[in-house]
Amino acid sequence: MKYSLIFFFIFITSCASDFSTLNMKEPYASKGFAYIYSETDYINKLIKSKMDNNSMQISHQNLKTGTLIKIINPKNNESIVLKNIKRIKYPDFYKILITLPVANKLDLNLELPILEIIEIKKNKSFVAKKAKIYNEEKKISSKAPVANVQISNISKNKNKTSNKTLDKIFIHIGTFYSNQTAVFLKERLIKDLSNYDTSKIIIKNINIKETQVISGPYTSVNSLKNDYIKLKDYGFEELDIFTNE
Numbered sequence: 001m002k003y004s005l006i007f008f009f010i011f012i013t014s015c016a017s018d019f020s021t022l023n024m025k026e027p028y029a030s031k032g033f034a035y036i037y038s039e040t041d042y043i044n045k046l047i048k049s050k051m052d053n054n055s056m057q058i059s060h061q062n063l064k065t066g067t068l069i070k071i072i073n074p075k076n077n078e079s080i081v082l083k084n085i086k087r088i089k090y091p092d093f094y095k096i097l098i099t100l101p102v103a104n105k106l107d108l109n110l111e112l113p114i115l116e117i118i119e120i121k122k123n124k125s126f127v128a129k130k131a132k133i134y135n136e137e138k139k140i141s142s143k144a145p146v147a148n149v150q151i152s153n154i155s156k157n158k159n160k161t162s163n164k165t166l167d168k169i170f171i172h173i174g175t176f177y178s179n180q181t182a183v184f185l186k187e188r189l190i191k192d193l194s195n196y197d198t199s200k201i202i203i204k205n206i207n208i209k210e211t212q213v214i215s216g217p218y219t220s221v222n223s224l225k226n227d228y229i230k231l232k233d234y235g236f237e238e239l240d241i242f243t244n245e
Contacts, residue, residue, distance in 0.1 A: 028063060028119040031074070031172070031240040032095035033221075036103050036113060049088045051099055056080070059088040059097040060117070068120040071096070073106040074242070080105055081120060092232060093225050112167060112221065114243055169224050170216035172240040173231065179203070182211040189234070196230055 037057075041047045051057050058069060063084050072079040080102065090097050096117050103113060173189075176182045182203050190198040204212045215231070218224035224241070231239055 027121050029117065030095050030238060031116045031242055032114065033093065033241060034103065034108065034113040034115050035090045035094035035097045036110065037097055037099050047088060047090060047097070049086060051085075051088070051097070053099045054101070055099065056082060056101045056105060057085050057099045058082045058102060059086055059090075060084050060095075061087050061089055061097075063087075063119060068122065069096070070118045070120055071098070071102065071106065072116040072118070073108055074114065074116055075109070076107055078106045093228055112169075112243075114169075114241060167243040168217035168219060169221075169241060169243050170214045170218070171224065171228060171231065172242060173201075173213040173215055173236065175206075175210060175212050177209055177211075179205065179211045182213050185213050193230060193234060196227060200227070 035047075037047065037051045037053055039053060042050050049059075051059065058071065060067070060069060063069065065084055065086055067084040068081055069084055070079055070081045082102070088097055095115070103110060106115065108115065174182070174185060176185075186201050186203055189196075189201055200215045200217075202214050202216070204214060206212055215227060216224075218227070228239060228241075
């Protein structure tokens, strides 16, 4: 997770525009839930722009159009590199918008689609490979109607999906060199956050130089989403989500 310690004292104000472009020297990286595109969401105007759910497409609302993004399923280490086709607005709880063929390619659990995304900065070694990646992308398409693909996929992986929903989920709030700073953050959150089960806020010592503040565990996506939104409203710009702590 990337943020400045100044968030302890300053809340993030809303921008006039729907989008804010991420301009960082280091590649953008984050972990969390994917929003899996559906035609129904587009028709109901939950998603404002149409995607082709018969091909592998992705949209990140804060990265520039054309940005290359590596998407990883942390459960099986399956990965794929795709281009950000457009910037479509989606709820901040989600890290990226993907079509169903992308989820199928990565073998994501559709009920708990947790993934990791990494922005790829173009360089000579990568440019040499990207044509091959795009050719493979074009070859993969769904031959059946979207509705049939969804029903088939869920029934086919019913037993496997049921097991995955038992995963415990955590929110990664921050990593610090100083245990004292982590304790300060936890105390501040306990004091300031209302209607938040602060017993979930945990300090975890990774090693002598790394201490994490996390929240969890969660077994319900809804309860996780509520706490995630509360932390975002408090002032955190980026929050990662991970499983099986």
